[in-house]
Amino acid sequence: MPKIFSSSARPAAAPDRTAGSRPEAAVSLSSVTKVYGRGAATVHALRGVSVDIPRGSFTAVMGPSGSGKSTFLHCAAGLDRPTGGTVTLGGSELTGLDETRLTRLRRDRIGFVFQAFNLMPSLTVLQNITLPLRLAGRRPDRAWLAEIVERVGLADRTGHRPAELSGGQQQRVAVARALVTRPEVVxxxxxxxxxxxxxAKEVLGLLRQTVDELGQTVVMVTHDPVAASYADTVLFLADGALADALTAPTAELVADRMSRLGAWA
Known part of the structure; x- marks a missing residue:
């Protein structure tokens, strides 16, 4: 499960899972804070968050509205810069990169799946999937491309455009697009x-499959206890801080913990 540490004490990096210890972290946040606004309008979105997310794991992030879960994801993925603390992806500290290198890192080493699909309507399924590679000036690995297209169940839809697909099929395109660069984290x-x-269950099953069969690391923000139950571990945020973590979650256990986050401290 993700390891949660206080901001004052954090163990040294551990070897990967083959060494018989805790797995190597795909993403690490150390004492991460994020503050918006000034004076009376100041909002502390994250308050000293420290957590390691292991490689090859599926982690869900939950919390009530305003708990900081979207800010957590944006900082962890390099979409936003923390006010304080550090974020590390593999051996790269994101907080120390300029915008050009950060953009390149996101393009090459991170995959994204959003609620709104974010597909290009004028492109075919295959063109949407390979768009990150085209933007990077890279040619697709044909064997890998064929495998992920088959895994997401779109082998007979590669020439279709988004408007010709159901919502679930469009999200499968988005998942394939996120995987095509072989990212370290989705x-x-x-x-x-x-x-x-x-x-939703079909897409969640697909994400679960990428973890179990491809060794992918997935970090997912959700408000749905059923969706969270597909993860290995659920992190709970409240008032910008990590309140708890739940391993081997069920929808019932997640819903119960969510109902008590108001008194997490």
Whole structure:
């Protein structure tokens, strides 16, 4: 499970899971703070968050509205810069990179799946999937591309455009696009929020499969206890701080913990 540490004491880096200790971290946040505004309008979105997320794991991030979960994801994924503390992806400290290098890192080493799909309507399924590679000036690995297209169940839809697909199929395109660069981490921001229950379960099962069969690391923000139950671990945020972590979650356990976050301290 993700290791949560106080801001004052943090163990040294540990070897990966083959060494018989805790798994190597894919993403590490150390004493991360994020403050918006000034004076009376100051908002402390994150308050000294420290956590290691292991490679090859599925982590869900939950919390009530305003708890800081979206800010957590944005800082962890290099979409926003923390006010204080450090974020490390593999051996790269994101907080020390300029915007050009940060953009390159996000493009090459991070995958994103958003609630709104964010597909290009004029491009085919295959063109949408390979867009990150085209932007990076890279040619796709044909074997890998064929595998992920097959895994997401779109082998017979590669020539279609988004408007010709269902919502679930569009989100599968987004998942394939996130995987095509072989990213170190896939971040999902409410990836099933716009889907019906049955389709959401299909997409969540697909994300679970990428972890179990491909060794992918997935970090997903969600408000849904059922979605969170697909993860290995659920991190709970409250008032910008990590309140708790739950391993082997069920929807019932997650819902119960969420109901008590108001008194987490």
């Amino acid at each position: 971040f999902g921001d409410e990836p099933t929020g716009a889907l019906d229950t049955v389709t």
